[in-house]
Structures are given as structure tokens and as C-alpha cells.
Amino acid sequence: MTTITDTASTYQKRSIFRSVPFQILVACGVSFTAPGMWDALGGLGAGGAAEPYAVSAANAILYALFAVFCIFAGAINNRIGLKWGLAIGPLGTRSGFFWSAEAAIIIGYPSPKDRGFYLAVWQTAKAAGPIVGGAITLGLNANRSTAGSVGSATYIVFIVIMCLGLPIALCLSPAEKVWRKDDTRVVVHRQATWLDEFKAVGRLAISRRILLLVPSFFISYFYNPFVSTFLTSYFTVRSRAFSSFFTNFAGIFSSFIVGYLLDKQSIHIKTRAKIAFTGIVTMLIGTWIWAIILQKEYYDNPPRLDWFTKDFGRAYALVFFWTFAGQAFQQMLYWLVGQYATDLSSLSHHTGILRGLEALGQTVAWALASQGKVNHFVSIGLNFGILLIAIVPTWIVLSELEHSHEVTVIADEVIGSTKDSEANKSSGDSVEDRASL
Template sequence: MAVSSFRRSVLAQMIICGFIALLGPGLWNANNSLGAGGALLPYLRTLIAGTLGWSVYSAALYQNNRFGTEWFVMLGAAVCGISAGLYWAAEGAIILSYPEHAKRGRYLALWLGFKNSGQLIGGAINLGLNATNAKTGKVSWVTLLVFVILQAFALPLAFLLSRPEKTERADGSKIVVEAKTTTKEQLRLLWKAATTRQIGLMLPIFFASWFYWGYASSFLTLYFSVRARALASFLSAISGTIACVFFGFFLDSKRFALKTRIRVGFLLSCGLFTLLWIWVLIIQHEYEATPPKGLDWASPGFGRGFGMFIMLQTIGNMVQNYLYFLIGTIGDGTSELSRGTGLLRGVESWGQCASFGISSSKFSPFYTTVINLVFWTVALIPAVFTIWEVQERKEFSSSSEDSDSLSAEQVGVPPRIAEKIREEA
């Protein structure tokens, strides 16, 4: 494959998005694993603007860590929040609408693997710079300075992305981009998507899927040494990546019907996550009775709480992989998927924000765990209705014979997009 051709391939777009995720949210996740602390169309290049906020936030953490500046943290968080909103809308459209249906699960795993690699690299940096710090407290300010420098490289990478109409799928099918519309029309379509039965029933689980992040970050800060927190950041990235890769291949497997993969995938990710919260509740109850301080890898009983955190992060990544895959089966078309993923990322970020708000107060970690378990369990009930209603459909094929014998509607394309495909043909 020629260099120019590869640059236009879906794989190349996923790798570029992966590197941006590694440098941006991946390193941001590494920060939070330490316990430290829009536009709807990809052709609007919102991903470029969306890369700007991560390094600003890390710079604010560095300033606070070294000089105690607090106002910059608030400003950095606001800038990062706005930037991340733009980033997620564009990123979601790319990672879901660019790949063929048959490869969507593994491409999602590739993207999550890159994002987790950011946490892996960040964890390695954290561990290398803080390996001698067996006490509690803050990490070395040099750690955050390295993050600022690395995150700044996300911006130039965004310019390498190919526009959707120029991207080449391996099976020859086109990426259909709907015509530009007014902001008012986009808001109407977004509201319409949010109030459909399929998406509306999923909103609670979107909220609950990242609600655990604030608790997980506080759990490390309260009970573990600096170098143990760095090790947790490093190992959870490895376990999360491996789990998502195998899970992604299962979600794409042609040995099972799509309906079967959706249902079994739900049990493997969301079911295990539910059971895990029972373990979290038991561990947190023990820590509430006798709070440990500065648990280190040489401390007695270190493995119980540490292992629980690793599993929480690992299965949490599987839940993310699953929800993205599920959204990809509900809608087609760049704009439609962008609205779906925008709702997923927006609502889950709202949950994450609420979680950090609770965890940053003096609220009991045990009751925070109870709230997480209740929120998550209640959110599963409406989600089951959408998941069990997913219908089987014929997936896109690279075979010309299949392409000739199947209409656009038969492969699951919405009518208005099918009409555009016929017009182009």
C-alpha cells in the first residue's frame, strides 16, 4: 500500500486518533489514576480545537503542585471541559463512523488501547519519578511538567487526519456525511436523538458508567503511598488494554450473531462490573472500620485494596468499549453517530463531574460506594430494554457479490442516507 493511500485509510485515522487520545485524555487519566488532581461534524475540524485543553489543565496541576496556585486549577478545568466537549464530539464520530461494521469492535479496542497507553506511559513516568516515595502526599512536580510537554504534541497530530469524504475503507464503501445544517436544527436533532426510546433508555447507564472515577481517585489518595498510586496507574493501563483487545475481537466475531454478541457483551462487561461493586463495598466497609494509611507494596494487606482498584479500572474500560460498540449498532451516518457519541460522552462526563464533586467533599467513602452501586444497578434496568431489542442485520461486506445483492436498507443504513448512497451511485 502506498504511503498516500495508507494515510487515507481507516486504520491510519484510527491510529492518529489513538495517538491523540494517548497524549490527551490518556495522560489525563494517568493524572487521575494517581489521585491527583458542540460541534457535531468531523469535517468542521473540531478535533483540533479539542486537543488544546488537556495541556492547559496539566499545566494548572503543575502550578498548584509546585507553587500552590489554586485559581489556575479552576481555570484549567474550565478550559479543559470546553475543549474536551469539542474533542469528544469529533472523536466519537471518527472512531464509530469511519470503520466498517465488521471491524468496529477491534478498532474501538485499538483506540482504547492507545488511550490506555497514555495512562501506561504516564504511569511509567509517575513510577520512575516517584519510585522512592513510599509515603503519602503529592507526586513530584516534574511528573506534571512532563505531562504538559507531551500533551502539547496532540495539536499538530490533529492536522494529519483525513476528511471523511477522502477516507478510504478497505471494502470500498463510502463514509456518508450529511449536509451542513444550522445550529438550531442540530439542537433539534440532538434533542430528538436523546428522546428516542433506544437512546433515552441508555442515558442513565451513560451517566453511571464513569460515575466511579471520583471514588477511584479518592480511594488511591486516601489509602495508598505515592509510589503505590503510580504503580496502580501503570498496571491498570496494561490490564485495561489487554481486556479491551480480547473483548473487541469477541464483539467483532462472525461466529456469533450480532444480537448474541450484544447480549453476551453486556453480561461480560456490565454484569461483571455489577458484581465487582459488591467487592468494592466489602473492601470499603473494612477500610471504614480500620482506615489504612499509606499502604505500600510492602505493607500487609496491600493486595486486597490494590487488586480491587485494578479490577475496577479494567472492567470499567470494558464497559466503555461496550457502550461505544452498542451506540455504533444503533445508528449509521457520520452526523447520526456523532450525536449518539456526543450524548454518550456528554452524559458520562456529567456523571464523572458529579462523582468528583462528591469525592472532593468530606462525604464518607463508604456511602459514596453505596451511591455508586445503587446508581449503577438502577441504570441497568432501562438499558436492558434497548440491549434486548437490538435486531440482527447484515453487516457491510467487501465482497462485490454481497454489495450487489443487498440494498442499503438491508445492511442497516437509515432511509435518508440510503437515498444519498443511491444518488451518488
């Protein structure tokens, strides 16, 4: 970690609206209203529809667009500012900008030692959307013990909540004005031109570390379409509504458990990363073995699982633990790229690539789910197989993790003298220039 003292900085009163917690609150507010409501619909299985295949095909197209936008969103967000990436992101196909921006904010604004906690807070906000949405859905559909689609009132309520994301996003402060409780500054080192930004993304995309992490990025949300199909195929409307409401608590629990471990400074960074990864992978392997057993039974005798049916518990537990382990895995990947990024601009590139490859994985998975006659064991096999492929290269990256790579600028809260300021200006040795070394 490189440490630089910002001797030319001027003390300013610390406003709560420039604090890290407030910036996280803004990002979480947008996550709650936009993707949170989207996830609430996804938690119903096939977006609440009666048949999963048309919805799955539409999702495949949408995630393909997300993948393209996400890869370049990091570079674009660096030029236009994360606030505008966060604001325009919820507008349809531009969600790639939002995905990249929110991840960069959540990881880059806090100090490295606090990132696990704030990632858990973010996951909670993302989960709160589906929880509230699931509660709404459950209330509107509680009497529907048959299969089919949810009522139209459900969609109207969701759309109204999603529209709140834009005004909330505009409350975000520029990174340069944010203060941290440990007196370090958020370092921003933008490239000189648009072309340089895109070149930086290209160089990062083909770097050894990113190539090793490609399987993990690709598989991190690959399970989600199969969960949607699984729910739609075997659960009633109200049991799917229950899943949309309750399953998200699994992600909250796992996020804080993993966040606490990853922030534990008394344990070496490499050790805590390996412990978290081992636990997550073990649980994911267990869920896919469990899925193979259940799917074999369901092919022979397809159930219609309602709240009080005999097999509801063991089938729903599989959905719960998919989310528990899956959210923990995604959170760890965000934390990991945050440790290797040198500044907020670098982090924006990292998160854009991560979310782009994640969206590419979902594109393939949703396309597979859109095939009405496809064997479910194909989806299970791909999830299981790619997960196994990802273990060794990810372990190599974890084994090389010795410390945070972030350039640290310590703000001097004493008013700098005019002489020092002029000397810095004349030498051209700005904080941003020194931070790039």
C-alpha cells in the same frame, strides 16, 4: 442495513494516508498525548495531590463544562469537521469537542464489523498514555514511600507531552476521502443549517432508545472519582504511581476481549451484545460488593498501603478490576451506539450525547468526592444502585438489536461515464441524498 452503490465515483489510487488504520492512528495519537496524560495524573489519585478534596472540586467544575460542550459538540463538529474538533478539543474546556470527535472517528471510520477491534486499539492508545505517564511518575517518585503529593517534575513532563496533540490532530483526513478495505464509503449527511443540526441532536436526545440508555451513559465512568479518592486515602505515593502505571493494562486486556466478541460475525449481533453485557455487569457487581467489605474494614482501621504491606494485593486488585470492567462497559456502549447510527453525522450526535451524559455523571461523582467528610459508602451505594437501575433498560435496547443501521455506500472503482454522472447531477439524486433515505 441499507446498501447503495456509488456509480458516479471515480477510481483514485488508495493512499495509506487516507486509509482507516492511518486515521485511527491519528486519533489514537491525540488520545495518547492529551487525555492519556490527564488519565495518568488521575491514576495517581487526586491528580497526584496529597489531599483529594480540592482536586475533586476542580474536576467537578471541569466535567460540568465538558458535559455542556459534549451535548452540542456533535452538531458543531459536523459543521466545522471532525479534524478541527479533534484539534481544538485538547485546549482546556473545549475538550468536549475532542471527546465527541474522537469517538465518532474511532466508531464511524471503520466498517461496522471491525469496530470492536478498533475500539480496543483506541482504548489501548488511551491506556498507553497513563502507562507511559505512570512509568515516568514511578521513576520520579519510586523512593517516596510516604503519603503526600508527587514532585513538580512529573507535571512538567506531562505538559510537554500533552502539547503534541494539536499537530497530530491536523493529520486527520476528511471522512469523504477515507477508504475502507471492504470498499464501502464513510457516509456523511450533514444537516442544511446550524439550527437543523441542533434540532437533530434534540430529537435524538429525547428518543426512546437514548432515554433507555441514559442510566448506562451516566454510570459508565461514575466509578472513577471514587477510585481516585480510594487511592489517595489508603495508598502511598509510590504505590499510587505503581497503580497509575500498571492498572491501565487491565483496560487493554478487557478491551480486546470485548472487541473480539463484539466483532464475532458468526454469533448473532444480539447474542454477542447480551453475552458481553452480562459478563461486564456481573464483574461490576462483584467489585462493588468487594468494595463494601474492604471499606468497612478501612473505616475501623485505616491502612497506609505500600508495595510490600500485607493488604496491598487485595486492595489493589479491586482497583485493577474496576478498570477492567469499567473500560469494557464503556467500550460496549460506544459499539452499541455505533450500531444504531445511520451515518457519520448521526454517529457524531450519538457520541456527543453519550460523552455528555458520561461527563455529567463524573460531575456528580467528583462533586461528591470533593466533600471531605462524606461517607464513602454514599459513593459506593450510588455506583452500585445506578448500575442496578441501568441493567433492565439497557437489556431492552440490546434485545431490539438485530443488525447495524448504518447506510452502506459501496464505491464503484470503475471510472463512471460522463453520461451517468450528468444524469445523476440532473436528477439531483446524489449519494448523500440517497443515503439519507
